[in-house]
Amino acid sequence: MASLTVLTLVLPAGLLLLSYATLNGAAVFVDLKLSAALALLFLTLLRYWNQLRRKFWCTPAAPDGGELALWPLRRDAPWLEAPLDHLIDLLEQQAGACRVVVPDVHLALFQELRWPELAHQAAIVGPPAQLARLQALWSGQPQQGFILRRSDLILIPASLLVGALVLPLEIAVIGMAWQLAQMGDHSQTATLILGALLAFALFGLPFVVLAGFLLLGRFWFDRLRRRKTFYAFTQQRVLICSTILKRRIRSVALDQKIKVTLTPHPHGIGSLYLNMDVYLWWWLMGPPWWLPFWLDVEVYQPPFVERIADAAQVYAILQNQPPDTGDDPL
Numbered sequence: 001m002a003s004l005t006v007l008t009l010v011l012p013a014g015l016l017l018l019s020y021a022t023l024n025g026a027a028v029f030v031d032l033k034l035s036a037a038l039a040l041l042f043l044t045l046l047r048y049w050n051q052l053r054r055k056f057w058c059t060p061a062a063p064d065g066g067e068l069a070l071w072p073l074r075r076d077a078p079w080l081e082a083p084l085d086h087l088i089d090l091l092e093q094q095a096g097a098c099r100v101v102v103p104d105v106h107l108a109l110f111q112e113l114r115w116p117e118l119a120h121q122a123a124i125v126g127p128p129a130q131l132a133r134l135q136a137l138w139s140g141q142p143q144q145g146f147i148l149r150r151s152d153l154i155l156i157p158a159s160l161l162v163g164a165l166v167l168p169l170e171i172a173v174i175g176m177a178w179q180l181a182q183m184g185d186h187s188q189t190a191t192l193i194l195g196a197l198l199a200f201a202l203f204g205l206p207f208v209v210l211a212g213f214l215l216l217g218r219f220w221f222d223r224l225r226r227r228k229t230f231y232a233f234t235q236q237r238v239l240i241c242s243t244i245l246k247r248r249i250r251s252v253a254l255d256q257k258i259k260v261t262l263t264p265h266p267h268g269i270g271s272l273y274l275n276m277d278v279y280l281w282w283w284l285m286g287p288p289w290w291l292p293f294w295l296d297v298e299v300y301q302p303p304f305v306e307r308i309a310d311a312a313q314v315y316a317i318l319q320n321q322p323p324d325t326g327d328d329p330l
Contacts (some may be wrong), residue, residue, distance in 0.1 A: 008043040012036040057088045058100045069128040078119035095134055098126025138233045138314050142226040143269055143307035159214030166207045173201045231305050252303045262315040270311025274303040
């Protein structure tokens with residue numbers, strides 16, 4: 001909320017300042033008063049909606065005579081802003097009858113915490129059945145470090161071949177363009193040749209970058225992807241969380257249509273594939289490391305749990321869980 005308050009003040013002021021700068025120092029005046037007013041109105045409504053949302057999810061529901069359970073939570077930083085919103089998102093999606101209990105729901109700009117000693121504490125209150133769905137039976141991350149896969153038997157020779165073809169040609173073209181530029185020939189023919197060489201060099205540059213990524217960059221990206229990926233298993237769901245650039249969470253219901261297949265790896269590590277027949281390509285080629293960062297998790301992270309420790313024990317836990325009967329809020 002504090003960050004949204006700052007944006008509410010800074011964005012309209014910045015637009016007005018830019019408009020004033022064009023009025024006094026530019027040849028063309030850009031009138032941004034209406035844009036600043038609309039931005040202020042939109043951000044004010046967004047702050048008000050966020051306050052109503054937090055008030056709803058952080059106010060205990062009226063008792064209906066049923067049993068209530070409490071799940072205490074603690075974190076190193078106070079439960080404010082993004083962490084509180086993420087917790088509300090979780091309840092909104094998976095436990096609609098539960099509520100969050102925190103000491104400070106709203107914190108205005110420059111306002112101090114009322115109870116700093118309690119700001120690190122929070123709790124989820126609600127029916128025991130829904131709280132049980134939220135509690136993880138197991139959580140962890142994929143195997144870390146450098147990993148070679150089946151696809152590397154094809155990709156490493158292919159990347160070496162592409163690099164051997166493109167890189168010498170790119171160096172030769174850039175060298176010819178440099179020599180021609182150093183000659184100082186300003187004739188029309190020399191200018192056309194130099195332009196053609198530069199255009200050819202620019203055309204080949206993406207292939208050089210691609211070859212470098214296939215040879216080295218993809219290993220770095222794969223390592224980063226696994227370091228930023230987290231798994232959690234509840235009674236009825238598998239949660240796959242990716243935190244590359246921004247947090248993305250995929251929830252896969254463990255219903256009767258999901259077939260879980262265990263693929264063991266050396267040293268007790270294994271992978272759990274959900275719907276093995278559908279994602280046979282990913283099993284053969286490995287994770288789609290070649291897709292860009294900004295794509296959603298449903299695209300670049302298929303529903304499988306990759307190279308986790310004690311995979312056999314996790315597989316046994318999943319096999320012993322009752323299937324999702326459809327009464328889950330999701």
